[in-house]
Amino acid sequence: xxxxxxxxxxxxxxxxxxxxxxxxxxxxxxxxxxxxxxxxxxxxxxxxxxxxxxxxxxxxxxxxxxxxxxxxxxxxxxxxxxxxxxxxxxxxxxxxxxxxxxxxxxxxxxxxxxxxxxxxxxxxxxxxxxxxxxxxxxxxxxxxxxxxxxxxxxxxxxxxxxxxxxxxxxxxxxxxxxxxxxxxxxxxxxxxxxxxxxxxxxxxxxxxxxxxxxxxxxxxxxxxxxxxxxxxxxxxxxxxxxxxxxxxxxxxxxxxxxxxxxxxxxxxxxxxxxxxxxxxxxxxxxxxxxxxxxxxxxxxxxxxxxxxxxxxxxxxxxxxxxxxxxxxxxxxxxxxxxxxxxxxxxxxxxxxxxxxxxxxxxxxxx
Numbered sequence: 001x002x003x004x005x006x007x008x009x010x011x012x013x014x015x016x017x018x019x020x021x022x023x024x025x026x027x028x029x030x031x032x033x034x035x036x037x038x039x040x041x042x043x044x045x046x047x048x049x050x051x052x053x054x055x056x057x058x059x060x061x062x063x064x065x066x067x068x069x070x071x072x073x074x075x076x077x078x079x080x081x082x083x084x085x086x087x088x089x090x091x092x093x094x095x096x097x098x099x100x101x102x103x104x105x106x107x108x109x110x111x112x113x114x115x116x117x118x119x120x121x122x123x124x125x126x127x128x129x130x131x132x133x134x135x136x137x138x139x140x141x142x143x144x145x146x147x148x149x150x151x152x153x154x155x156x157x158x159x160x161x162x163x164x165x166x167x168x169x170x171x172x173x174x175x176x177x178x179x180x181x182x183x184x185x186x187x188x189x190x191x192x193x194x195x196x197x198x199x200x201x202x203x204x205x206x207x208x209x210x211x212x213x214x215x216x217x218x219x220x221x222x223x224x225x226x227x228x229x230x231x232x233x234x235x236x237x238x239x240x241x242x243x244x245x246x247x248x249x250x251x252x253x254x255x256x257x258x259x260x261x262x263x264x265x266x267x268x269x270x271x272x273x274x275x276x277x278x279x280x281x282x283x284x285x286x287x288x289x290x291x292x293x294x295x296x297x298x299x300x301x302x303x304x305x306x307x308x309x310x311x312x313x314x315x316x317x318x319x320x321x322x323x324x325x326x327x328x329x330x331x332x333x334x335x336x337x338x339x340x341x342x343x344x345x346x347x348x349x350x351x352x353x354x355x356x357x358x359x360x361x362x363x364x365x366x
Contacts, residue, residue, distance in 0.1 A: 002063030254324025279354030299345035
């Protein structure tokens with residue numbers, strides 16, 4: 001096992017900069033996830049750690065050894081790809097033991113380790129089959145088994161679950177977490193799926209356009225995003241962003257006025273006419289009344305329902321702010337089923353309000 005440290009990593013393709021100033025350190029034995037939208041550079045970072053991609057500038061250390069000029073085969077890392085990369089002419093046992101065979105491991109030791117790994121992944125009854133005789137989930141577990149059998153210092157996983165169906169993805173995610181707990185091998189996992197990132201990671205590195213946006217524990221990043229991009233990327237449905245102008249001790253959102261909490265006023269000291277982007281998550285919005293009903297809660301915004309999506313345990317409502325083009329997502333109880341064009345009044349939990357700089361996107365509050 002080993003720590004992995006990146007210092008000022010850059011990657012350029014001709015005149016295009018794909019990765020810019022990536023710096024972080026994964027301590028020995030931890031499970032870190034690189035997450036971000038497609039094209040943000042996360043797979044490129046992983047391939048540079050593996051030695052499959054050249055580093056334009058910066059330094060990569062594995063177990064405190066500079067590996068920039070060390071070939072991939074000598075870095076003692078195991079990479080699991082999105083497409084599994086199994087050898088079709090080999091059996092499951094031969095695929096799992098291939099790395100050991102290339103290292104000229106003693107046949108008895110090789111066979112014992114293959115059997116141990118197969119048992120841990122529930123593959124022991126499939127050892128004589130070829131990849132074409134396996135399901136997608138079984139093929140993925142064989143690819144993981146090949147990596148585990150090598151007992152590398154570092155696991156590098158590049159979107160290994162993206163080809164699986166939803167249920168199998170959930171099951172395999174649980175297996176991955178249990179395996180890491182058992183093996184304790186330093187793991188760096190790449191995904192664009194924020195659910196995978198939140199559930200698997202001890203710490204997350206959120207990337208966008210080749211730059212780090214935020215590093216931290218998943219729940220802390222969710223609760224205190226560093227900027228608008230992080231805030232809207234994490235969470236499903238995504239955080240609502242409401243362009244607003246400060247006026248008369250409140251925020252004007254479209255043609256409506258939203259109260260400005262005292263805590264926000266005290267921290268930001270906003271001035272008349274100043275622009276902000278307000279953030280509020282769908283779960284922190286409550287429908288307080290329709291036009292014909294009454295509630296003890298004070299309504300803050302009026303909206304018109306556009307789309308209603310019943311999801312079984314809850315209802316997702318997509319609405320438009322009255323008198324504005326701003327769209328709002330509302331997460332309501334399962335028995336709340338308004339119709340398109342219905343008008344609703346909403347109460348926002350202002351203690352959960354986020355405020356972002358409208359120009360830079362940086363979080364100003366909390």
